[in-house]
Structures are given as C-alpha cells and as structure tokens.
Amino acid sequence: MTQCDTLELAIIADVHYVCKAEHICPIPERNAHLGRELLRRALRRIQLSGAPDALVLMGDLVDDGRAPGAEHDLAALKEELENVGVPTIVVPGNHDGAPERLLRIFGDRPGVHEVKGYLLITFADRYDSDDRAERSQEGLALVRDVASSHPGAPLIVFQHNPVYPPIESSYPYNLTNASEVMKVYSENGVVLSVSGHLHSGHKLICADDVGYIICPALCEDPFRFLRIKVRGGEISVQEEALKMPKEPPLVDVHVHTQYAYCATTVTAQGAIERARKLGLSGIVLTEHAGHLYVSPKDSGRIIEKPQLLRRYRSEGRDRMRAYRKEMEALRSSFVRLGLEVECDRNGELSLLEEDREGWDLLVGAVHMLPEAYSENVERGFMMVTEKLLQRGVKVLAHPFRLFRRHGMETPRHLFRPMAKLLAAYGVAAELNFHTNEPDPEFFRLCLEEGVPIALGSDAHALYEVGEFAPHIEFLRKLAVEGNLKNILFYP
Ligand SMILES: [Zn+2]
Ligand SMILES: [Zn+2]
C-alpha cells in the first residue's frame, strides 16, 4: 500500500430532498424541494474543479425516508450521480429510513472501502426511538480489526452523527458513546473522522491526534459542501458554497422563461427563486423575441422571412403581449425585463416597431446568419453584429458562439476588431457557458478595450440560474486586478 498519494474527497451532507414522498418538510430552511437540484449543482461544481477520487454522501439524503414514495426520491438522487463517473460512498442518516434500502439503492454497504490505497470505513449507526445513535461493539471491533490487519495505515471514518466536539443541545447530536469511539479512533490510527447531521457543520479540529470535521448541510443557506485532501496523515479542507458571494454584486443578464421553445425546466418564477437564494443581486428575463411572435415551426425562419412577425401579430397568434403582461407582474428592482433579439436579412431587429419600448435590456444574439452571407460567414458575422449594436442592444450574447455551433473554426483574428466594435458602441460582451466555451483571449482584449463584461447563465433549465462559479473563475484567471465590480456590466 502507498500512502504518499494524495486522496481527494468530495463530501456532501444532509440533502433532505422531498419530491415524490408523501411528506411536507416542516422546516422551510431545508429547501427540501430543491434537494435534487442542489445535488446536481454541487456535482457540477465538483467536476468543474477536477473530479475527486471519491464522493461521500453523509446521509439524510431525504427528509423522511419512512414516508410512502421516499424510495423514488432516493432513486432520483442516485440518478444524478450516474453521469458523474466518481465512485460514491453512502452513509445512512436518521432521516433516510431503513439503512439497508438506502444502501441498496446506491449500491453500497457499510464497512471498509479501499480508495487509492487509503482505507475508508463507513458506519450505519443504529438509532433508538428518540433519535439517539450509538456505535455498536461490532463497529468498534471493525476499526481495531482493520487497524491490526493494516499496521500503520491511516484510516478515515465516516458516520452521520458527530463524534466530536460535543454539541450542546437538547437534541442528541453526538453518538451516545462518543468518548468510547474517540478512544478507539485514536488508538487505531484513524487520521480523520467525517460526520454530517449538524446542519451548521463544524470546522476541522483535532483531539488525541484524530481530526474531526462536520460537513455542513447542502440543503441550507449558503448550500455548502467540502473538498478534503488527505496525504498520509496530513489533511486540508476546502469549504465551498453554492451561494454566490455578495461582493461583487452579480446580475444574470440572460435568463429564459417558460415561453422559450427550447426551455427545459426554466420558468420565470423558478429562476427568480434560485437567483435570490443563490445570492445574485438581480436577474434579467430575456426571452427569445422570435419565440414570442411565431410558432416553433417558424422560429427558425424569421431571419429570412421577417414578415412572419407582422403576419402572426395581425392574425393575433403572437405571444409578445402575453409575455410582457405576465412578466410585468414580476418586475422589480431585482427582476428586470428584457428580450434576446436577433437581426434579420434586412438588418432589422426581430422586434416589431410597436414592441420596441419599455424594456430594461435588449440582449443581441447572432444565432444564424442571413443566407446572403453563406459565402462569407466572417464578413456576415461582423456586419450582422454591428447592425445589432446600432439597433440599441446593450449586451452581445455569447460572442463567437455561432462558429462553434456550426462546427467552424473560431476566427480569432476577429477578436480585436470585435472588441473595438463593442467599445465603440458601448456594448457589453457576455460571458456565457451555456453550451459554450468562451475564449479567454477574446475577453482579455475586451478588457483591454474597456468593454464591460456581462454575466449570462442563458438558463434554459433551473439548475443553471445563479451558478456563476465558472464565470468568476474565468475572470480571475484573466488576472483581473481589484474588484470585479469595475469591469462588470450592470443593467
Ligand atoms: Zn439532517
Ligand atoms: Zn441527521
């Protein structure tokens, strides 16, 4: 066995998910209805910064495992793990119902898991009717056995309830025989003990050469999880929150709604809820203007046949007014109202004259070029973009994505001219990761030319709203000095 390798773990605790289960979570702070989505967000974040060697779920995956239907919620959470490709270890919690069922659904068992030469031991401690958990004598014997058959090996142990420090509360947080457990841990080479259950969590502390940490609940604000690195007996912990920092203020300038034909789960109401919970300072609803005029079948034809807009309006078939009316009711200093517009073959916006006024923001996008430019895409791209800028958009959505989408090489020689064009019109460049990989060089040039950067989720699904970690990391890598606020676009 080699212990010189670094073991990287991601730890997620207390999801308390409720969807299909016949149960209403009595504690709104648990955000029970968001559990699955929070897990997905955490998993995406974990993948973004490099997959760990193992993911450990610390229990209380659902809020009431005994409620009829809870098994569907557990299965839904398991489904989220499927595409992650990271070995997952599961520790049952007091809310999960029968531990055997939980472990069966997740394909795990309590006991020893060997990962990268490290020995990870999980426990399914039993609860009495008052929710008190005790470590069994067999559980303690297991630690001694593993230690004696692997002399000198650092052990890492996982259990739902905290062992140490003692939690002052009328509720029994700690294992009832915690001091006995601690003695066995310290005498048998346990380097780290990980728990959940106490939703506020607790930072890493040491007692008798054993490190003890309590992972905070994913389900409660600010939606935290842990990344732990173990190298021999050395431990480093990084706590991450899904909630965005207050500074700089972050505004999502590009969010779709239930009116988009390409929407999956996004709704205006749901997006606003996420934006608030995840710490954004504001959100702009920017529906595809074309989708608000014509049918799905015609939505790809409005560039070549701009007269369709007028036709749908005069036939009373468009949804522009319905969208405006419905969204108007949600409008506030936090929720702004806008559109994502395109340019047609005549160089006009995909927006009827009488609908131009009253928006907080027009985001301009080049999703396709008029056929006339099919022979000279680069020239067409620059011309259509300039038309958008002339027609009053304040943000250019996903610059250069057109090329990627059409399987063409990105014309990097246009980065500087495009940045200059945006600067000349005072229009922001949108940083957008929705099916997109923005080029750092383009944004570096934008900053050089003084072009503000707009943050857009381009959310078509709810889990995309309020996740600006990739955006922030991207800007940090560009070595933006000082407060990001100075370079960000605010509507
Ligand atoms: Zn819990
Ligand atoms: Zn618990």
Ligand SMILES: [Zn+2]
């Ligand atoms: Zn969009």
